[in-house]
Amino acid sequence: MTDKAVIVVHSGDLDKIYSAMIVANGALSMGMDASLFFTFWGLQCLKKNGFDKGPLSRMNLLGLGKWMVKSRMKKANVVSLERLMNDYKELGGKVIACEMTMEIMGIKPEQLNREWIDEYGAVGTYIMEAKDAKITLFI
Template sequence: MSQKTTIILHSGDMDKIYSALIVANGALSMGMEASIFFTFWGLLRLKKGGLEKGPLSKMNLGGIGRLMIKNRMKKANVVDLERMISDFKELGGKIIACDMTMEIMGISKSDIREDLIDEYGAVGTYIQEARESEITLFI
């Protein structure tokens, strides 16, 4: 069995999505498998047009803080979330969308970016991924 990292992405905050993708891409680049289980507010970022819309977790300041951070990231040549998630998929990363959250929040499969999803599942799907993982994170 190869080494594996599994991340629950519960938050839809921009900085936390970056954190999840940075860790997951790092794991993939080091030869590990990686999966991200998108649930609750994290799942909202998989909606069509939703990836780049999340606020900052701290100092969002009505969106001004988010714009300031994005500007600083651009100056530091940090790639945008669209590129990060694209790299994640190209490196073999697995995205699981929580179908229970979809039901609770009234999200249908037609609302979600199907090009990103590898699997729809619930807690049992996450538990199986985590059970096989050396690293598990909750973000």
């Protein structure tokens, strides 16, 4: 086993994206390697200007809940998702975009924020990343 965390980012819900990014940055800050495999609705976050566009997983209340949570996060000085991603990349984190999902959902590479993406891959890419990892998560 290697000191590595691999996270499948399946959900595009704001709170779940925050969870994935915080855990991934935490792993990197503790000296581990980290990889994020974005698929299905999580892949929507990699679209240009799409990183914090998802709803809350619970109590979204037609967007009011999301507004309230974002307001509370701002008061608590929680950094933005974009900042978390930039920090993640600066610390050496790896981002993989699922090619199959891109095809299914009609997402073109030019629609994605390519500066964040290290590679495009499928299930085999994920398996190779995760097979020896100490931590694997599905968010």
